[in-house]
Amino acid sequence: MVLEPLLICAAAAAIELDVVQAGQIFLSRPSVAGLLCGIIGGDFVTGLQLGLCMELLTLDHVPVGGYVPPSGVIGAACAFLLARYAGFEGGYAFMLGFLAAWLFGLVETRLRHERSKWNPVIEREVLENPDALSKWVRRGFLQQFAAAFLFCMAAFFVLREIGWLGWELLPVRLRPAFSMAYRIVPWIGIAALASLLMPRKAG
Amino acid sequence: MERKLRGEIFRRSFMVQACWNFEKLQNVGFAWAIYPALRVLYKGRELGESVRRHLEIFNTQPFMASFALGVTVKMEEERAALEPARAQAAAERISEIKAALAPPLAAIGDKLFWSTLRPFTLVVSLLVWWLLGLRQWSLPLEVIKQNESHFRFDMPRMLVGLLAGLAVYNAMAIWIRWKGLKYGYKCGAHGACGIDFMDWQGFIGRLRACGFGAALLLLALKAYGPLSLGFRLGADRRETVVLALLPLVMALTFFTARLGMRNSSLYFGALALCAASLFFI
Numbered sequence: 001m002v003l004e005p006l007l008i009c010a011a012a013a014a015i016e017l018d019v020v021q022a023g024q025i026f027l028s029r030p031s032v033a034g035l036l037c038g039i040i041g042g043d044f045v046t047g048l049q050l051g052l053c054m055e056l057l058t059l060d061h062v063p064v065g066g067y068v069p070p071s072g073v074i075g076a077a078c079a080f081l082l083a084r085y086a087g088f089e090g091g092y093a094f095m096l097g098f099l100a101a102w103l104f105g106l107v108e109t110r111l112r113h114e115r116s117k118w119n120p121v122i123e124r125e126v127l128e129n130p131d132a133l134s135k136w137v138r139r140g141f142l143q144q145f146a147a148a149f150l151f152c153m154a155a156f157f158v159l160r161e162i163g164w165l166g167w168e169l170l171p172v173r174l175r176p177a178f179s180m181a182y183r184i185v186p187w188i189g190i191a192a193l194a195s196l197l198m199p200r201k202a203g
Numbered sequence: 204m205e206r207k208l209r210g211e212i213f214r215r216s217f218m219v220q221a222c223w224n225f226e227k228l229q230n231v232g233f234a235w236a237i238y239p240a241l242r243v244l245y246k247g248r249e250l251g252e253s254v255r256r257h258l259e260i261f262n263t264q265p266f267m268a269s270f271a272l273g274v275t276v277k278m279e280e281e282r283a284a285l286e287p288a289r290a291q292a293a294a295e296r297i298s299e300i301k302a303a304l305a306p307p308l309a310a311i312g313d314k315l316f317w318s319t320l321r322p323f324t325l326v327v328s329l330l331v332w333w334l335l336g337l338r339q340w341s342l343p344l345e346v347i348k349q350n351e352s353h354f355r356f357d358m359p360r361m362l363v364g365l366l367a368g369l370a371v372y373n374a375m376a377i378w379i380r381w382k383g384l385k386y387g388y389k390c391g392a393h394g395a396c397g398i399d400f401m402d403w404q405g406f407i408g409r410l411r412a413c414g415f416g417a418a419l420l421l422l423a424l425k426a427y428g429p430l431s432l433g434f435r436l437g438a439d440r441r442e443t444v445v446l447a448l449l450p451l452v453m454a455l456t457f458f459t460a461r462l463g464m465r466n467s468s469l470y471f472g473a474l475a476l477c478a479a480s481l482f483f484i
Binding site: 020021022023024025026027029031032035039044045046048049052053055056057058059060061062063064065066070090095098112113115116118119122123126127128129130133134136137139140141173174176177178179180181183184185186187188189190191192193194195196197198199200 | 217218220221222223224226227228230232234235242248251252254258262265266309321322326328340347356358361362372373376408412414415418419421422444445448449452453454456458460465467469470473474477478481482
């Protein structure tokens with residue numbers, strides 16, 4: 001029971017590295033993350049559906065320049081954790097997962113500011129020992145992995161508590177709104193796909 | 204450039220965004236990627252200084268960075284052959300070329316990879332799933348789980364759809380990385396630095412046209428499948444609200460996405476509408 005959420009957070013943190021730090025081979029698609037979380041958690045249908053919906057909702061966030069988009073990977077992992085281990089209904093877990101994705105964007109921004117402070121130290125070190133560059137690259141990976149892992153765990157525990165509190169406070173007749181809106185996400189996503197891919201005139 | 208060295212730089216180019224930071228952006232990743240070439244050209248203190256030179260600000264689209272890497276390796280080779288008096292001017296020229304190359308590479312890469320290939324990959328996955336019979340993935344989870352075998356939800360089908368998307372994306376991304384390194388090096392700082400090795404505008408246009416057609420097909424298939432199933436299942440009040448909202452949401456998304464409105468804004472709008480409908484109806 002405890003091991004599976006830990007493994008899911010570790011898997012999400014490892015996949016999250018693909019977003020910026022290493023690879024960009026698109027393993028960081030939320031649908032891949034969702035399916036992997038589902039395989040680890042023993043419910044791959046829920047994992048894939050939450051991941052795919054997260055991907056459709058976040059696909060219009062393009063990581064151009066310094067823009068830090070919401071993390072679809074963290075969102076998919078948190079949504080799956082909340083649906084599978086906190087017992088939340090899929091649509092509600094998805095909404096909380098998107099909140100986690102957005103919050104991790106703020107953490108990522110903070111990490112990038114922190115790494116700016118490394119520059120003077122790296123420049124000093126490479127003059128004496130150019131091989132030191134590898135150490136800083138490894139350190140960057142480790143920092144990113146640790147931040148994503150810890151955030152994922154913390155988001156799961158905090159959102160589980162806040163989520164239950166919110167669910168209890170919400171009028172019963174309004175609760176199905178989450179599952180209704182969740183069912184609309186694929187339509188928003190596919191219509192947005194068509195719009196994004198619509199040929200445009202050059203110039 | 205020797206094949207082994209090119210392979211090493213190519214491998215490291217996958218980590219060109221390592222230690223991405225707001226002050227100097229891809230500086231550490233770029234220096235780390237080019238380091239094997241610098242190690243061949245320089246020794247001792249000179250090696251350290253050359254690495255530090257490449258820790259200057261640099262930012263471009265990560266797949267297209269291989270063009271800049273190829274050009275820089277060529278220019279560093281030329282610089283290493285110069286006498287010390289002219290080496291400083293050559294170093295400044297390398298900096299200028301890197302700074303000049305980054306924006307056009309980013310413009311092409313952002314348009315090709317982020318704005319076109321990324322959504323195209325998702326369209327490929329969804330179409331492959333549809334062809335494999337995995338068509339009802341967006342139905343409520345409880346409905347899927349009750350009919351898991353009927354809806355053909357099995358692991359191999361799911362994986363094939365995902366892998367098809369990954370294969371399309373990576374075939375292009377890896378090919379561009381490899382070719383970028385080759386053409387960048389071949390061209391050096393002359394002419395268009397190898398960027399003109401293909402007709403980007405034409406290729407992106409054709410890819411978008413294919414993706415757009417496929418996305419429209421998906422919308423049509425999707426509108427036919429679950430809607431007919433939804434009605435067959437006997438729509439209740441909530442189901443009716445969702446079904447009534449779908450054409451509105453699709454039309455709104457199609458036009459607002461072109462105006463820059465986020466999908467997430469539409470989702471929260473739909474959530475508010477659903478809550479209001481439950482409250483008032």
